[in-house]
Amino acid sequence: MIGLPDHITACLFDLDGVLTGTAALHRAAWKETFDPLLVARGLPEFTEADYNNHVDGRPRFDGVRTFLLSRGIDLPEGPPDAEPSDDSVQGVGNRKNVLVQQIIAERGVNPFPGSVRYLDAAKKAGLRIAVVTSSANGEAVLNAADLSGYVEARVDGLVIAERKLHGKPAPDSFVAGAEALGTAPANAAVFEDALSGVQAGKAGHFGFVVGVDRVGQADELRAHGADIVVTDLAELLGDL
Numbered sequence: 001m002i003g004l005p006d007h008i009t010a011c012l013f014d015l016d017g018v019l020t021g022t023a024a025l026h027r028a029a030w031k032e033t034f035d036p037l038l039v040a041r042g043l044p045e046f047t048e049a050d051y052n053n054h055v056d057g058r059p060r061f062d063g064v065r066t067f068l069l070s071r072g073i074d075l076p077e078g079p080p081d082a083e084p085s086d087d088s089v090q091g092v093g094n095r096k097n098v099l100v101q102q103i104i105a106e107r108g109v110n111p112f113p114g115s116v117r118y119l120d121a122a123k124k125a126g127l128r129i130a131v132v133t134s135s136a137n138g139e140a141v142l143n144a145a146d147l148s149g150y151v152e153a154r155v156d157g158l159v160i161a162e163r164k165l166h167g168k169p170a171p172d173s174f175v176a177g178a179e180a181l182g183t184a185p186a187n188a189a190v191f192e193d194a195l196s197g198v199q200a201g202k203a204g205h206f207g208f209v210v211g212v213d214r215v216g217q218a219d220e221l222r223a224h225g226a227d228i229v230v231t232d233l234a235e236l237l238g239d240l
């Protein structure tokens with residue numbers, strides 16, 4: 001049914017990069033945040049590979065920590081209300097959030113047409129639908145894309161922080177999404193564009209992991225745990 005094995009009764013969709021084109025906006029905000037820190041230390045600029053390997057899919061402050069570690073930069077943690085100008089992990093994360101909200105407001109949120117068609121098909125097929133995103137801006141993005149009507153349960157960055165869940169690549173946020181729908185992981189499909197996200201799907205033993213390749217990393221998505229890789233969700237409907 002709609003490109004999924006028969007035992008699948010629920011779909012757990014990542015948001016940025018799977019349902020909406022906002023992954024590129026997050027990437028732009030991260031680059032604008034990290035480049036001055038790198039340049040000041042004489043290090044190479046933030047690349048797409050840095051984003052894909054260290055930041056994409058992870059909760060905001062995990063992304064800061066993982067990337068800084070990859071470049072050997074040690075910043076103090078700082079308090080959660082650190083000023084966006086503060087050179088601490090919390091300050092850098094807060095700075096990125098100011099930037100991403102500006103960029104989203106300027107460029108707008110566009111759902112992928114193939115993803116909207118897939119959501120329609122999933123709903124028609126009677127599959128349960130949840131969104132599992134590390135973004136604390138998830139609700140605003142879903143609303144801006146006019147997709148909230150499809151979503152029966154949402155696990156976002158705010159929920160992850162509040163419940164102290166381990167972020168992707170740990171499976172916990174997807175497990176919480178399946179739980180919210182009353183579905184066992186074995187009967188749920190995970191849809192992810194991030195390497196950390198397909199890794200989470202595999203680690204949680206979900207029934208099917210769909211890798212969504214928006215940036216030419218199909219092999220990496222497979223190596224991190226995707227059972228199948230598509231470039232557009234409508235491919236699963238078999239009519240592209």
Ligand SMILES: O=P(O)(O)OC[C@H]1O[C@@H](O)[C@H](O)[C@@H](O)[C@@H]1O
Nearest residue numbers: 016026056057060134135136137
């Ligand atoms: O900073 P936010 O909006 O809470 O988002 C956290 C992360 O959310 C993920 O969905 C994105 O893939 C990441 O790029 C982003 O950093």
